[in-house]
Amino acid sequence: MKLMRIGVDLAKNVFQVHGVDRREKAVWRKRLPRDRWLQAVSEAAEPGCEVGMEACAGAHHWARQLQARGFRVKLIAPQYVKPYVPRNKSDAKDAEGICEAMSRPSMRFVPIKTVEQQDIQAVHRIRTRLVDDRTAKGNQIRGLVAEYGLVAPKELSSLRQAIPCWLERADNGLSARFRHLLHDLWQDLLTLDARVMELEDEIRALAKSDPDAVRLQQLRGVGPIIATALVAAIGDAKQYANGRQLSASLGLTPAQHSSGGKERLLGISKRGNAYVRSLLVHGARAMLRTAATKDDALSRWVIQLAARSHPNVACVALANKTARMAWAMLRHGTDYQPALAAA
Incomplete structure (x- = not known):
């Protein structure tokens, strides 16, 4: 048998694996102990095989171990795996659901942390x-x-x-x-x-x-705590196609409830990393307090926004913009450009 894809349900001591071949037929189902599961996967699958896991405790460690053995690892958020888990939950069903979820072309994956x-x-x-x-x-x-x-x-x-x-x-x-x-x-x-x-x-x-953290501190309202939190959370930001994807992943974009051709935007979704989102909002609030003493384009933009809406709305909008600028700086390795901040 030649395995094309393996789903792994992580646990404390016992790991369940579910492997399929090129015809999407389940050909390998095993319940493996913690100290032998990596060796069993290395013996059953060739390097280059895709291995999927839920992004839970210990997942990044095991992902690095598998990558070192030549496997292509994909981490999936647990909420995206749930729809693919068959009825009557068990470890074997969870591994099967992970294996199925990672095959979807529209699936979003969690970047592996260093x-x-x-x-x-x-x-x-x-x-x-x-x-x-x-x-x-x-x-x-x-x-x-x-x-x-x-x-x-x-x-x-x-x-x-x-x-x-x-x-x-x-x-x-x-x-x-x-x-x-x-x-x-x-x-x-x-x-x-x-x-x-x-x-x-x-x-x-x-x-x-950290060079990335040093560059991020050029942003208004970003200090050592926010800069290092962004580096820890998103790394080089290559997993996001644009800045909006990053701000959406942090829950800083409006939630949507549209139907029948009628679009309805709600408040921010508050999904994703609540810690980084709260830091960005607090940093934006600190920047808004001193914006009146500045004359740059970003300060004028946020002051005008706060004048015609609630100050909290202006803080969240500024946090959204800060996240997008942080993505551009991390993705392309550039410095902060004030002329483009309020574009």
Whole structure:
């Protein structure tokens, strides 16, 4: 048998494979253990055979391993595989659905990340979780001190300044036991602050050492965090035919509900990478705040847009434009060209 295409259902310890020949006939179905499945695929299929997997945890690692063995690897988003999975779900059916989905000519595939991209992505994910933990810690402190009649300020920076004052004052009603607990919570908050700062320093170092991230920081509203997040998420951007495809994949283009020749555009779709989308919108909001002091074409464009629509609409539109410009810079290796920004 000569396999033309193999679908692989990834798991923790047991991998299910489904292979078809040139006549689209299923000729290889196997349930393989984690430590032997790569060897089994290498023995059953020739180099150049297509191997498809869902883009889930560990998929990029296995994709690189298969590419090193000469296979052509295709990663598919799980939501695109689901319509091709037969009824009565099982691992074998999932592998069959993956094998069928990857054969569709209109199927969209997920680009395989390099080790460097995954390193940057890991830094961002750890930082995001630490920021969430820090916010939760601040909210916990606010809720606890409220039981003692103390109102905590809203901003985290003000809360950091308020806690030492509460600990020093003897007439605010705090018991000795709770003062000890509050001191420990304060130390936890300071520890989280230090960890977040360490990771932000690492992100800044990455943004200085990566040529693509350095170029992306020429864009208005793009700093080290956004630049490195874009590099980790989209790489060289060759998987997108144009900038609109990139902005659509980030959920920055309008969703559509059209029927019977009547076109109806809704709000942005909010599909794809929510983290990168939120960063781009926040960067656009920061740029909009300072646009009034600038006289370039992009600043005039976004100010006019904000004047005739809601400022949030202008921020999302600017984020969309930033994503498109980022695609052009990554795809063609060019610098930011202000004259073309508002074209």
